[in-house]
Amino acid sequence: MTYLDDRIWISELPDHVGETVRLAGWVYNRRSSGKIQFILLRDGSSRVQCVVSPDDVGDEKFAELDRVTMESSVWVRGTVREDKRAPSGVEVTIHDFGIIALAAEYPIQKKDHGVDFLLDHRHLWLRSARQETVMRVRSTAEEAVHDFFRERGYLRVDAPIFTPAACEGTTTLFETDYFGDSAYLSQSGQLYNEAAAAALGRVYCFGPTFRAEKSKTRRHANEFWQVEPEAAFMDLDGCIELAEGLICRMVTDVLEKRRPELDSLERDVSKLENVEPPFPRITYAEALELLSEKGITVDDKEGFGAEDETVLGESFDKPVVVHRYPHWCKAFYMKRDPDDDELTLSMDIIAPEGYGEIVGGSQREDDYETLLKRIDEHNLPPESLEWYLDLRRYGAAPSSGFGMGLDRTVAWITGVKHIRETLPFPRLLNRIYP
RNA sequence: UCCCCAGUAGCUCAAUCGGCAGAGCGUCCGGCUGUUAACCGGCAGGUUGUAGGUUCAAGUCCUACCUGGGGAGCCA
Numbered sequence: 001m002t003y004l005d006d007r008i009w010i011s012e013l014p015d016h017v018g019e020t021v022r023l024a025g026w027v028y029n030r031r032s033s034g035k036i037q038f039i040l041l042r043d044g045s046s047r048v049q050c051v052v053s054p055d056d057v058g059d060e061k062f063a064e065l066d067r068v069t070m071e072s073s074v075w076v077r078g079t080v081r082e083d084k085r086a087p088s089g090v091e092v093t094i095h096d097f098g099i100i101a102l103a104a105e106y107p108i109q110k111k112d113h114g115v116d117f118l119l120d121h122r123h124l125w126l127r128s129a130r131q132e133t134v135m136r137v138r139s140t141a142e143e144a145v146h147d148f149f150r151e152r153g154y155l156r157v158d159a160p161i162f163t164p165a166a167c168e169g170t171t172t173l174f175e176t177d178y179f180g181d182s183a184y185l186s187q188s189g190q191l192y193n194e195a196a197a198a199a200l201g202r203v204y205c206f207g208p209t210f211r212a213e214k215s216k217t218r219r220h221a222n223e224f225w226q227v228e229p230e231a232a233f234m235d236l237d238g239c240i241e242l243a244e245g246l247i248c249r250m251v252t253d254v255l256e257k258r259r260p261e262l263d264s265l266e267r268d269v270s271k272l273e274n275v276e277p278p279f280p281r282i283t284y285a286e287a288l289e290l291l292s293e294k295g296i297t298v299d300d301k302e303g304f305g306a307e308d309e310t311v312l313g314e315s316f317d318k319p320v321v322v323h324r325y326p327h328w329c330k331a332f333y334m335k336r337d338p339d340d341d342e343l344t345l346s347m348d349i350i351a352p353e354g355y356g357e358i359v360g361g362s363q364r365e366d367d368y369e370t371l372l373k374r375i376d377e378h379n380l381p382p383e384s385l386e387w388y389l390d391l392r393r394y395g396a397a398p399s400s401g402f403g404m405g406l407d408r409t410v411a412w413i414t415g416v417k418h419i420r421e422t423l424p425f426p427r428l429l430n431r432i433y434p
Numbered sequence: 435u436c437c438c439c440a441g442u443a444g445c446u447c448a449a450u451c452g453g454c455a456g457a458g459c460g461u462c463c464g465g466c467u468g469u470u471a472a473c474c475g476g477c478a479g480g481u482u483g484u485a486g487g488u489u490c491a492a493g494u495c496c497u498a499c500c501u502g503g504g505g506a507g508c509c510a
Contacts, residue, residue, distance in 0.1 A: 033473090034466040053467070070460095085468075105444080110471040111459050112446060116502050172508090188510090213508055214435070226510060306506075348510095357510060405510030419510095430502080 003075035003098065011045035013090045016080045023092065024075040027068055029110065037065055041076065050076055050092045057094060071103040122425055123434045133261045134421055137254055138410045144253035145227050148246050149204050154229060157196040159189025159205040165384040172212035185210035191388050193230035194364060194399055198391055204229035214429055218418040219356050219408060223427035230401030236345040236363045239400035240321055243349055243359045244277050246404065247319055251275045254413050267415040271353065274317055279349070281321040287312055303329045310354040319358070323347035332378040333371070334362040355412035361402020368392035
């Protein structure tokens, strides 16, 4: 029997108090007081302090410990003990241990580092407690997305990454060579979702999307993850309700399953606990009024800026739904408001605390002639959208959906300031390594 | 693309008015039987982002470029 066969996870230690167990993991710190040493071990599930004394392991073994460098991989065998001095409540007294692989001098130290250095070492930075914690929350948020849609009868239908042309003409795309032809990395699965919704009723895709914008802010990454549901026979109100439900589900699941993680990130959970339906709903026009009351004038041709969004978001204690944006600032496929042709049946959801827009969605234009006109108005090539127009030729139906930025949402839920910490390997302007 | 800021030891930073290149952490060596980013003593560690310029003298001032950070626009 080797350490691969009988080791248990550090997270399981509280159930094994008094027993002798085996652990395997990495040494993230070691402290020595001459005749007693403390090995801080992590194995991905949790962290624990192991105590080593020559009385337990013998002088020779004890001296061998001096070779163990930071981040070396080891197995240990020892007795689990309750100890009030330990942050997790348990410690392990080591009887035996083995070095699996000694680590070279580890670049990331216990002192502060600069962002540049950390991002260059992202593959190692992920091992630090804070980054590990954010990844746990992200994973739980993703699970909540899948659970939510499955319970509502939505099918996951994966959209392609390679696309022949822009889904939304305006945004810059990453171009690739596709056997001699140009292809582009998807900036949204939305158009494909509409086709899938006409086949399967209620669908969602969940994957990476790519924007070649040279954005340099804490809210932008050039590769980011989007959840995009689309449902046939759903109107804008249904769409808003769906988005509201999704956000609430993600927040409540994280609060329930990742409370210790949020605490260790020093997230003020009181700001998450009141995130429940209904969210405030205001029209674009009402949002302008609200800003105006606060002495902010928004340029008619510009729309909201980031600062305006922050002010809007901070005006409410939960995410706010802004709907019916003017058509000039929205995509060609959004249906116009039957009550006002200047407006679209669109909505954005703005997160509190300055995290900005986390959801953008709309009811889709389902009339063939109108859609054709919009494609023309936006100077898009109709031939590349023939298949999309087919969806209106063959049994057009009201259809709505939205895109939710996972990374931004996780940034908001965890309270981390920059989206780069919510992505395991963020792709940012001028940064694609590692 | 635009605006602002910063590049000095492996890392984080200091260096007064332009006047000898410094500290902490880490590494290495030594000490310590309850440490919590342990602590104490010691050694080693430098083409000050790059290229020019001003000056008796440049880490410091000037010009250009490179790299990164913060923000804007755009969006999730």
